[in-house]
Amino acid sequence: MTVYLNEKPIMAADLTPLAVILQQQGISPAGKAVALNEIAIPPSLWAETLLHDGDKILVFRAFYGG
Numbered sequence: 001m002t003v004y005l006n007e008k009p010i011m012a013a014d015l016t017p018l019a020v021i022l023q024q025q026g027i028s029p030a031g032k033a034v035a036l037n038e039i040a041i042p043p044s045l046w047a048e049t050l051l052h053d054g055d056k057i058l059v060f061r062a063f064y065g066g
Contacts, residue, residue: 001053012051019046021057033062 002009003016005025012021018034018041029043035058041049051057 001051003051003053003055003057005057006059007056015050015052017047018049018051018057021051022046022059027059031062032059034059 001012001014001016003012003021004010005021010021010025018036022028022034029046032043034041034043034046036049036051037056038058
C-alpha cells in the first residue's frame with residue numbers, strides 16, 4: 001500500500017502501525033504532533049493506529065498557546 005507522510009509517498013505493508021512508519025522515518029514523539037487524515041493522533045495511540053492505503057500522515061512540531 002501507499003501512504004503519504006508530509007505529502008511524500010511511502011510504501012508499506014497493509015495495516016502497518018503508525019508507530020512503525022514514524023520509527024522507520026526517524027521520527028520520535030518528543031516535541032512532535034501527528035495528524036492522520038486531518039485527525040490528531042496522540043503518541044500514546046501511535047502503536048495501535050493501523051494505516052490503510054492512501055492515508056495521509058502530517059507530522060509537525062507540537063506547539064501550545066492561545
